[in-house]
Amino acid sequence: MSAPGAPVPITPASPAGAETLKKETRPPSRSSLLERQRVRSAWMFLLPTLVVLAGVAGWPLLRTFWFAFTDANLSDLEAAQYVGVDNFILVMEDPTWWRSVWNTFRFTGVSVALETVLGMLIALTLNTRFPGRGIMRAAVLVPWAIPTVVSARMWGWMFHDIYGVINAMLLSVGLLSQPMAWTADPELSMAAIIAVDVWKTTPFMALLLLAALQMLPEEIYEAAKLDGANRVRVFFQITLPLIRGPMLVAIIFRVLDALRVFDLFYVLTTNSSESMSMAVYARQQMFEFQDLGLGAAAASLLFAVIALFTVAYLSLARVTAEEGA
Amino acid sequence: MDNALRNAFRDALRNTLMGLALAGALVTHNRAEAATVTISCGTVGQEFEQCRKGAEAWAKKAGHQVKVESGPTDASEQLTVFQQQLSAGASEIDVYRVDVVWPGILGAHFIDLKPYIPAEVLSQHFPAIVQNNTVEGKLVAMPWFTDAGLLYYRQDLLEKHGQKPPTTWQELAEVAKLVQDAERKAGNTKMVGFVFQAKAAETLTCNALEWVDSFRGGTIVSDEGKVTINNPKAVEALRTAASWIDTIAPKGVLSYEEEDARGVFQSGNAVFMRNWPYAWALANAPDSPVKGKVAVMALPKGGKDGKHTGTLGGWQLSVSKYSKNPAIAADLVKYLTSPEEQKRRALEASFNPTLISLYKDPDLLKANPFYATLLETFTNAVARPSKVTGPKYSRVSADFRNAVHTVLSGRGKPEEQLKKLQTKLERLSRRGKW
Numbered sequence: 001m002s003a004p005g006a007p008v009p010i011t012p013a014s015p016a017g018a019e020t021l022k023k024e025t026r027p028p029s030r031s032s033l034l035e036r037q038r039v040r041s042a043w044m045f046l047l048p049t050l051v052v053l054a055g056v057a058g059w060p061l062l063r064t065f066w067f068a069f070t071d072a073n074l075s076d077l078e079a080a081q082y083v084g085v086d087n088f089i090l091v092m093e094d095p096t097w098w099r100s101v102w103n104t105f106r107f108t109g110v111s112v113a114l115e116t117v118l119g120m121l122i123a124l125t126l127n128t129r130f131p132g133r134g135i136m137r138a139a140v141l142v143p144w145a146i147p148t149v150v151s152a153r154m155w156g157w158m159f160h161d162i163y164g165v166i167n168a169m170l171l172s173v174g175l176l177s178q179p180m181a182w183t184a185d186p187e188l189s190m191a192a193i194i195a196v197d198v199w200k201t202t203p204f205m206a207l208l209l210l211a212a213l214q215m216l217p218e219e220i221y222e223a224a225k226l227d228g229a230n231r232v233r234v235f236f237q238i239t240l241p242l243i244r245g246p247m248l249v250a251i252i253f254r255v256l257d258a259l260r261v262f263d264l265f266y267v268l269t270t271n272s273s274e275s276m277s278m279a280v281y282a283r284q285q286m287f288e289f290q291d292l293g294l295g296a297a298a299a300s301l302l303f304a305v306i307a308l309f310t311v312a313y314l315s316l317a318r319v320t321a322e323e324g325a
Numbered sequence: 326m327d328n329a330l331r332n333a334f335r336d337a338l339r340n341t342l343m344g345l346a347l348a349g350a351l352v353t354h355n356r357a358e359a360a361t362v363t364i365s366c367g368t369v370g371q372e373f374e375q376c377r378k379g380a381e382a383w384a385k386k387a388g389h390q391v392k393v394e395s396g397p398t399d400a401s402e403q404l405t406v407f408q409q410q411l412s413a414g415a416s417e418i419d420v421y422r423v424d425v426v427w428p429g430i431l432g433a434h435f436i437d438l439k440p441y442i443p444a445e446v447l448s449q450h451f452p453a454i455v456q457n458n459t460v461e462g463k464l465v466a467m468p469w470f471t472d473a474g475l476l477y478y479r480q481d482l483l484e485k486h487g488q489k490p491p492t493t494w495q496e497l498a499e500v501a502k503l504v505q506d507a508e509r510k511a512g513n514t515k516m517v518g519f520v521f522q523a524k525a526a527e528t529l530t531c532n533a534l535e536w537v538d539s540f541r542g543g544t545i546v547s548d549e550g551k552v553t554i555n556n557p558k559a560v561e562a563l564r565t566a567a568s569w570i571d572t573i574a575p576k577g578v579l580s581y582e583e584e585d586a587r588g589v590f591q592s593g594n595a596v597f598m599r600n601w602p603y604a605w606a607l608a609n610a611p612d613s614p615v616k617g618k619v620a621v622m623a624l625p626k627g628g629k630d631g632k633h634t635g636t637l638g639g640w641q642l643s644v645s646k647y648s649k650n651p652a653i654a655a656d657l658v659k660y661l662t663s664p665e666e667q668k669r670r671a672l673e674a675s676f677n678p679t680l681i682s683l684y685k686d687p688d689l690l691k692a693n694p695f696y697a698t699l700l701e702t703f704t705n706a707v708a709r710p711s712k713v714t715g716p717k718y719s720r721v722s723a724d725f726r727n728a729v730h731t732v733l734s735g736r737g738k739p740e741e742q743l744k745k746l747q748t749k750l751e752r753l754s755r756r757g758k759w
Binding site for chain 1: 401404405408409412430433515517523524525526575576577578579580585588589592594716719720723726727730731734736
C-alpha cells in the first residue's frame, strides 16, 4: 500500500510490541544480575534489527525531513539550498493540499468503520463450528493477498461506465436506469475507492479479530448460557469488552495504513486536484513537478499527521487501560 | 633438404598459429563489441509491438542484443519515472522514448546526437520538430514519429442517417446528438455521440488546447511568456466542451485516456472520437468491429471564424548520458528513425513519419488515405507552451487541465476558472519571466 519510491513514513514498532516491551523493562524494583544479563542479551538480539531499521527507514526519513527545508529540485539535487519553513507555508496555503487532507480523512474514517463492523461479523461467523470452516478461513483472505495496484486496476475495469460489469449488473437488476461514471465523479469515485478498500482489507480485520476471539475461554460462555443471557447481550457484555485490546490494535493498524493510501486513489480517480489523497499530492509535487522540497514538506506533514494520531491513540489507550485496571 | 623441409614446416606452423591467433582475436573482438542495449518503448495501442519489432531487426543487423522495456501509458506518469531514473544517473536504459514536450525538461541528461546523424539526413525531417529537439545547440532527441489530434467518425452511421461530416464543433454536437438518439431508439442502447480524453492527465491538456486554439483563443502562454489563457474565446471553447458532457459524451470521458476512448469507439459504441493517428490502423484491423466503416478528418473549427487544428504530439528517441554504450545506442536510434523503418511503421501501424518525403509515398497513401490532408494538419498543429515555460511546464499543464476538468465536470464556470488559472500561472511565472 505504499507509494512507489515516495518516502512515505512507516511507523516502526507496533503499539502491541511497545506495550509488552514496557511491561518487561519495568520491573518492580531491584534488578538482579540475572535481570541485567537478560536485558543485555535482549539488546544484543535487537541490535541487527535496529541497524537495518535505521538504514532502510531512519535514513530516508531524515533525508526527507532535510529536503523539506530546502528548495531541492529533482533535476539537480546538488544545488539544493536551505529555505527554512517556506515549503511548509506553501503547502499549507495550497487549497489542493487541504482538499487532499479532507479526502484522506474521509476515506480513512468511512472505510475503517465499515471494515471493523464487517470484519467482526465475519470473525464471529468463522468462530462458530461448521463443516468447511478451514477452507472458508483461507478463502476470505484471497482479496487481501492480491497486490493493491492489481486489484485497483481490476476494479477500474469493472467500474468502467460503458463496458464495466458493475454497471451491467446494476442495470440488469433495475437498480440503475442508466450507466454511472463511477471513476469520473469525485464523489462517486470516493465511494468506489471505499468499496474496493473494504473488499480488500475486511479479511485482514476479520483475521485479527478471529485470533482474538479464539483466545476467549469457553467457560465464560457456558456460564452466560446457564444464566440465560441472549446472544446479543453476550456479545456486547462479554465478547466485546474482552477483545477490546486486540480490536483497538487492529483498528489503529488499519487507520495508519489508510492514512497513507496511494494506489487506490491513483488508479481509481481522474487524478484531478479534487480527488487526491495526501500521498498522491506529495508524489505529484515531488516527481511530476520535480519540486522535491515541496513534496518532502507534504510527506513530512503526512508523517506528522500519522505520528500525532499514533501518540494520541496510545495515550488514550493507556488512560482507558488504567481506568479499567 | 632436411633443413629446407624443417624451414617449410616451421613456416607452415607459424602461419597456422598466426591465422589461429588472428581468428581468435577476431572472435573475441566480436564478442567484446556485441553489446546489450535497452530501449524504453511506449505502450499505447500497437506501440510496444512495433517498437520491439524495429529494435530486434536492428539487433539482428548490427549483431547486438536489445532489451525492450515498457512503461505507463500516461505520458506524465512516464515522465515521472524517467526523471527519477535520470536524476539518479541510472545506466539501465540506454534509449529513451521522449515526448515532444520533454526536450526542455530532460535535455540535460541526453547526449548530443549530431555526431551520429548526418546533417543531410536531419534536414529531411520536419524542421519544426528538429528545432523543438535542439536544446542549447545540442540535438538531444531524434524525431521518431509525429502526432496531431484527429477526428474519427463512423462513415456508415452518418450516411445511414443522412448526415454530412461536421466542420464546426456546433455541427459536430448536432450530428452526434441526432445519430446517438436515433441509434438508441433503434435498440443500440450503448451508443454515445462523441468520445475524447478528459482524464486529468497530460492528454486533457492536449484535448483542451485543441478546443481553445480552434476558437483562436491562443496557447495558454504566448511565445513571449505572457499568460494569455483568460480570454473570451477560451471561455467560449470551454463552455462548448462542457456542454457535451452527458449530452453527446458519456460522463465517463472525465476519466478516459486514449485507450478508453478507443475501446468505446472501436467496439462500435460511438459516432465520433478524438484521438491520435495510431487509432486508424487498429480501427481497421481484421478483428475490429468497425473495420471499413471509419473515416478520419481534421478536428472541427470553433465557429465560422475558427480554425482547424490539432495539438502537436509525437515521440522522439534520445540516448542517455549515463549509457554504457552511447555509440551503439545512437546507432539503434539512427536505425529506428531511418526512412525504411518509419515507412514500415506507417504501413503496419499508421505511425506518422517525421520525414516529409514519406507523405508523398504511394504505398503509404494507399494504406493511410488521410495522410494527404494530414500534412496540412501538421503544418497547422498547435504546440503546447513547453519551450517557453521550460521546467515549469508540468505545473502549467497540471493547473490548466485541472481548471478544464473542473469546468467539464460542472463544478465551476469557465469565466471564474480561467480567471483563477490566469492568476495562478502569473504567480508561477513571476510576471512572465518563467
